[in-house]
Amino acid sequence: xxxxxxxxxxxxxxxxxxxxxxxxxxxxxxxxxxxxxxxxxxxxxxxxxxxxxxxxxxxxxxxxxxxxxxxxxxxxxxxxxxxxxxxxxxxxxxxxxxxxxxxxxxxxxxxxxxxxxxxxxxxxxxxxxxxxxxxxxxxxxxxxxxxxxxxxxxxxxxxxxxxxxxxxxxxxxxxxxxxxxxxxxxxxxxxxxxxxxxxxxxxxxxxxxxxxxxxxxxxxxxxxxxxxxxxxxxxxxxxxxxxxxxxxxxxxxxxxxxxxxxxxxxxxxxxxxxxxxxxxxxxxxxxxxxxxxxxxxxxxxxxxxxxxxxxxxxxxxxxxxxxxxxxxxxxxxxxxxxxxxxxxxxxxxxxxxxxxxxxxxxxxxxxxxxxxxxxxxxxxxxxxxxxxxxxxxxxxxxxxxxxxxxxxxxxxxxxxxxxxxxxx
Amino acid sequence: xxxxxxxxxxxxxxxxxxxxxxxxxxxxxxxxxxxxxxxxxxxxxxxxxxxxxxxxxxxxxxxxxxxxxxxxxxxxxxxxxxxxxxxxxxxxxxxxxxxxxxxxxxxxxxxxxxxxxxxxxxxxxxxxxxxxxxxxxxxxxxxxxxxxxxxxxxxxxxxxxxxxxxxxxxxxxxxxxxxxxxxxxxxxxxxxxxxxxxxxxxxxxxxxxxxxxxxxxxxxxxxxxxxxxxxxxxxxxxxxxxxxxxxxxxxxxxxxxxxxxxxxxxxxxxxxxxxxxxxxxxxxxxxxxxxx
Numbered sequence: 001x002x003x004x005x006x007x008x009x010x011x012x013x014x015x016x017x018x019x020x021x022x023x024x025x026x027x028x029x030x031x032x033x034x035x036x037x038x039x040x041x042x043x044x045x046x047x048x049x050x051x052x053x054x055x056x057x058x059x060x061x062x063x064x065x066x067x068x069x070x071x072x073x074x075x076x077x078x079x080x081x082x083x084x085x086x087x088x089x090x091x092x093x094x095x096x097x098x099x100x101x102x103x104x105x106x107x108x109x110x111x112x113x114x115x116x117x118x119x120x121x122x123x124x125x126x127x128x129x130x131x132x133x134x135x136x137x138x139x140x141x142x143x144x145x146x147x148x149x150x151x152x153x154x155x156x157x158x159x160x161x162x163x164x165x166x167x168x169x170x171x172x173x174x175x176x177x178x179x180x181x182x183x184x185x186x187x188x189x190x191x192x193x194x195x196x197x198x199x200x201x202x203x204x205x206x207x208x209x210x211x212x213x214x215x216x217x218x219x220x221x222x223x224x225x226x227x228x229x230x231x232x233x234x235x236x237x238x239x240x241x242x243x244x245x246x247x248x249x250x251x252x253x254x255x256x257x258x259x260x261x262x263x264x265x266x267x268x269x270x271x272x273x274x275x276x277x278x279x280x281x282x283x284x285x286x287x288x289x290x291x292x293x294x295x296x297x298x299x300x301x302x303x304x305x306x307x308x309x310x311x312x313x314x315x316x317x318x319x320x321x322x323x324x325x326x327x328x329x330x331x332x333x334x335x336x337x338x339x340x341x342x343x344x345x346x347x348x349x350x351x352x353x354x355x356x357x358x359x360x361x362x363x364x365x366x367x368x369x370x371x372x373x374x375x376x377x378x379x380x381x382x383x384x385x386x387x388x389x390x391x392x393x394x395x396x397x398x399x400x401x402x403x404x405x406x407x408x409x410x411x412x413x414x415x416x417x418x419x420x421x422x423x424x
Numbered sequence: 425x426x427x428x429x430x431x432x433x434x435x436x437x438x439x440x441x442x443x444x445x446x447x448x449x450x451x452x453x454x455x456x457x458x459x460x461x462x463x464x465x466x467x468x469x470x471x472x473x474x475x476x477x478x479x480x481x482x483x484x485x486x487x488x489x490x491x492x493x494x495x496x497x498x499x500x501x502x503x504x505x506x507x508x509x510x511x512x513x514x515x516x517x518x519x520x521x522x523x524x525x526x527x528x529x530x531x532x533x534x535x536x537x538x539x540x541x542x543x544x545x546x547x548x549x550x551x552x553x554x555x556x557x558x559x560x561x562x563x564x565x566x567x568x569x570x571x572x573x574x575x576x577x578x579x580x581x582x583x584x585x586x587x588x589x590x591x592x593x594x595x596x597x598x599x600x601x602x603x604x605x606x607x608x609x610x611x612x613x614x615x616x617x618x619x620x621x622x623x624x625x626x627x628x629x630x631x632x633x634x635x636x637x638x639x640x641x642x643x644x645x646x647x648x649x650x651x652x653x654x655x656x657x658x659x660x661x662x663x664x665x666x667x668x669x670x671x672x673x674x675x676x677x678x679x680x681x682x683x684x685x686x687x688x689x690x691x692x693x694x695x696x697x698x699x700x701x702x703x704x705x706x707x708x709x710x711x712x713x714x715x716x
Contacts, residue, residue, distance in 0.1 A: 055540070061639050064540035194685055223688040227636055227645055230436050230563065231680035231687070237561055238429050254542060254637040261546075262635045263563045264553035281637055283544030320541075393544050 046089040047082075047343050049074075049333070050108030052101055052129065053119040053144070053326075055094035058224045058250040062121050062275055062322045066144060067092045068315055069323030070119070073330030076310075083337045090330075095125050102128035109136045115343035116140065118329060121322065123147035123197040130159045139345050143329040144322055146273065147200040148415065151372040155422035158345070160352055160373045162329045166197070168379050169292035170204040170272050171413040172403040174212065176290045176381040177270060182243060184213040189241035189267075191232060191256065193249040194221040201247040201272055217241055222252065229259045237265055246271035253278040261286040277320045279397060285387040287396065293380050295324045295362075296399050303361035318394050328360045332375075363402060364410060372422040376410050378402050428559045433677035439566045441673025442573040446628035447646050448653035448665050449580070450621025456597045456660040457617045458512050463523040464503075465625055465650065466643030467530035471496050472626025473633040473642060474534060477543045485548050485634075492630040497623030504618035512614070527643065534640040542639040569631055576624070577666065584662065593617060597660065652691050656698045658708020667706055 051070050055063040074090040095101035108114040116139035120126045126145040133140035140159045148166045177183050192198040209216050218239045220232050236244055244267045274291040297308045297318050311319040340347035357365040366377035381400045390396050404412045447469055454462045472492050479488040511519035551565050584590035595603050596610045603610055657668030672691045679690035
């Protein structure tokens with residue numbers, strides 16, 4: 001709904017923007033003939049980071065967490081002296097949808113003096129921002145999108161992806177499901193978010209089912225603004241599967257899970273995508289099954305525990321995985337800038353492609369893969385505890401073993417670099 | 425077997441329509457009486473859900489479902505007295521702008537008070553699960569909701585058609601000047617109608633809070649559907665809105681059966697067709713004061 005409403009008045013905004021862009025452009029030309037403050041700023045002024053993330057719409061509930069994580073990182077970096085003395089200025093804005101996200105990225109890069117763009121959760125908006133970044137030859141650190149296409153056909157020399165891709169989520173949950181004997185010979189019914197992310201996740205899921213002797217007996221594509229799932233729940237019952245499997249996103253997951261619990265169907269539920277905030281929002285006794293995650297606040301490493309404590313001290317709540325990934329992405333960007341002595345795009349790309357390692361509070365360190373710009377890191381599955389065994393929604397999730405297991409190379413759960421459709 | 429599944433979707437659509445009706449009916453009432461298109465109607469629905477979540481811990485499920493709409497209806501008094509009342513006789517664009525602005529303010533206010541993260545809410549164990557009649561599967565809770573909505577609908581119909589209150593309101597809809605000439609002040613009636621409309625929206629919010637995401641933008645989500653229902657039904661028509669709500673629910677269910685990816689688009693196509701063939705809506709009445 002939100003998307004449609006906000007899309008309606010777009011033509012007039014665009015016209016306004018073009019006109020004001022012309023005026024601003026003229027102003028900028030006039031200013032640069034008077035002196036060269038722009039050049040000076042680039043060397044010694046603050047480093048400006050354009051931070052775009054959805055704060056409205058079906059992913060809007062996640063964006064708030066992302067902003068808090070990124071802001072916290074920026075404050076800590078600045079408190080520790082900034083990037084070789086230069087302070088970070090983080091400009092956080094609502095990306096809304098692909099069209100608005102692209103327009104805002106363009107404005108940030110071309111008018112607001114952003115050195116690069118960081119952020120985003122929606123895979124569709126990330127694709128749009130990636131094109132703007134490439135046109136401007138500026139870096140885009142895609143923090144939260146998980147579509148494989150961003151690391152595949154639509155990868156870009158200017159884009160680096162920090163969250164785990166769909167294939168990894170499927171592998172993480174799939175490994176856990178195999179251990180529970182819930183894959184081979186089982187009939188799966190999937191519900192899929194009807195946009196690039198969902199289609200992509202369904203493709204990854206199909207690969208997994210095919211490779212592991214499971215049968216996909218039905219799939220429903222579901223528009224992102226659907227809030228009532230009762231007709232789909234009836235279809236699930238009619239299909240009579242062994243397992244109901246969710247490839248949904250954002251509020252869709254919360255809505256489905258609550259209504260599935262309302263109907264009380266007997267088929268076990270699992271899913272290949274979930275954000276902790278969506279799980280918490282479902283409330284006690286609604287969610288069940290096994291799900292993937294990039295990070296959970298119960299992760300047992302000293303660095304992760306310290307992060308949770310600092311976050312709680314600052315915001316008085318437990319951090320969600322988008323807070324963590326945004327914090328980590330900011331720290332990775334900061335390390336890149338410190339190592340290369342600034343925010344110059346070619347130097348940063350070269351540094352990230354060099355295989356430099358980053359401490360991301362997990363057991364093993366992470367690095368970007370030069371072939372597709374994916375941050376290679378550990379992933380996890382978690383299982384929802386029995387209802388009644390916890391009182392607080394924050395305690396409902398049980399983190400399973402790390403994937404891949406110790407001793408197996410990290411790359412084992414990522415799409416193989418052989419036959420990779422990404423050409424950089 | 426196929427036909428049973430289709431019928432199941434039709435019946436489920438009727439249940440869903442009942443819930444759309446709660447929101448749309450208030451919207452239609454406020455428009456009929458005050459001539460105001462209340463774009464902030466969704467905000468009261470969201471408030472209903474939030475106040476429910478706030479109260480459910482202390483009052484229990486039933487208590488919170490009853491008290492939340494009453495509290496929001498009280499807020500409706502302020503809304504009518506200090507906002508809507510200024511605009512009954514003015515250019516409709518003004519009230520449109522004011523209520524749109526209010527919707528934005530309300531959404532941000534919810535964000536400031538309760539935070540942007542969704543609030544958890546769950547159904548009590550006793551009213552979970554489904555009942556099976558023959559081959560039909562129903563959620564127990566939705567049947568309960570339908571029962572509540574049917575009672576409320578009957579109550580409102582009686583109120584509008586069988587009481588002196590209803591006679592004044594209906595006369596006020598057609599010709600407020602004549603009502604004034606007869607020495608009746610419409611003002612308190614307006615307040616009551618707005619309270620009723622806003623309270624219905626809040627009841628809708630409170631009842632769906634356990635089965636949907638309770639988040640700040642939930643008001644915007646429902647408002648579009650409510651408008652579609654009112655437009656299809658015909659502005660100002662009680663039974664038109666009832667029929668349209670059921671129709672939208674059923675069309676959505678049937679589309680999910682045949683062409684699931686188009687389920688959200690179906691109601692807009694329906695609205696388009698109705699507007700094309702019958703611009704006044706299914707049962708839209710001619711209202712004198714809007715006709716000149």
